Amino acid sequence: MKRTLLALLILAAFSFRGADEAPALRMALLKYNGGGDWYANPTSLPNLARFCNQHLGTSFDTDYAEVEVGSAELFNFAFVHMTGHGNVVFSDAEAENLRNYLIGGGFLHIDDNYGMDQYVRVAMKKAFPELAFIELPFEHEIYKQQFDFKNGLPKIHKHDDKPPQGFGLFWEGRLICFYTYECDLGDGWEDQDVHNDPEEVRLQALRMGANIVRYAFEQ
Numbered sequence: 001m002k003r004t005l006l007a008l009l010i011l012a013a014f015s016f017r018g019a020d021e022a023p024a025l026r027m028a029l030l031k032y033n034g035g036g037d038w039y040a041n042p043t044s045l046p047n048l049a050r051f052c053n054q055h056l057g058t059s060f061d062t063d064y065a066e067v068e069v070g071s072a073e074l075f076n077f078a079f080v081h082m083t084g085h086g087n088v089v090f091s092d093a094e095a096e097n098l099r100n101y102l103i104g105g106g107f108l109h110i111d112d113n114y115g116m117d118q119y120v121r122v123a124m125k126k127a128f129p130e131l132a133f134i135e136l137p138f139e140h141e142i143y144k145q146q147f148d149f150k151n152g153l154p155k156i157h158k159h160d161d162k163p164p165q166g167f168g169l170f171w172e173g174r175l176i177c178f179y180t181y182e183c184d185l186g187d188g189w190e191d192q193d194v195h196n197d198p199e200e201v202r203l204q205a206l207r208m209g210a211n212i213v214r215y216a217f218e219q
Contacts, residue, residue: 025058028065028077030108032123034089039066040113041083044189051189051206052213056146070094074101079216082110083186088119095127102127102169102176107216110179111186114159124169124177133167133179141219142166142178145211154204156197157184175219178212185209 027045031038049060067073067080070093074080080101090098102108110120121133136142136152143149143166153164164183168175187195188205197205 025078026061026063026065028067028074028080030080030082031066031068032082032084032088032090032094033069034087034119034123036084036086036088036116036119037113038082038084040085041186041190043191043194044083044186045081047191048189048206048209048213052210055210056214058213068094070097072097074098075104075106078106079213080106080108081186082108082120083113083116085113085115086119088116088123090123090126092126095123099127103171106176108177109212109216110177111184112179112181113184113186114157117181120179124179128169128171131169131171133169136166136168136178140166142175142211142215145214147207147211149208149211153180153183153185154188154201154208155183156188156201156205157195159184175215178216 027049029038029045045064046062049058049062049064052058053060065073065077067077069090074097098108110124112120124133138150138152143152153166155164159182162182165181166183167179167181169177169179185205185208188197188202189209192199192202
């Protein structure tokens with residue numbers, strides 16, 4: 001398979017870095033329109049980056065970037081995270097840009113922080129009208145990376161008290177978008193004093209986050 005620029009960025013995430021060298025990559029938070037709070041959980045990505053550096057040997061900068069859906073800057077990031085509680089709207093140009101990014105080798109993790117499910121499904125359908133979210137079985141490799149989750153996603157916050165579900169969009173057999181629902185991983189990644197989650201719950205969230213990162217970068 002021909003390597004794209006994004007594929008090279010992915011390889012750089014796991015490359016050896018000397019003590020005096022700058023971090024190789026930054027995670028990115030997706031900025032979207034529609035009124036939803038895309039900026040929720042400001043401490044989550046720094047903590048996830050730090051955890052991945054410690055347990056996966058990655059070289060992420062803990063200072064994450066904010067990138068708009070329609071920006072060419074999107075292609076500078078191999079791992080993009082999206083979250084929020086409300087409405088999500090993609091313009092035609094934004095949907096096309098996101099589509100090209102994901103087809104070109106990028107990866108999007110969407111985490112429903114509660115209340116965005118009905119909106120994000122419509123927005124992603126605009127980008128990929130021919131695809132539908134498919135629930136991943138517990139046997140899927142994303143649950144069996146550095147850490148083993150035999151029962152799928154961990155339950156971090158109650159929400160509607162439904163079991164957590166992990167959905168995927170696949171392009172030519174490759175998982176390009178992983179959507180975590182009724183789970184709230186991002187809240188679990190935040191500083192402990194934000195939600196006062198037990199440390200074991202936070203650890204499970206971070207472990208699952210590390211699994212997502214590793215899977216996205218090595219598939």
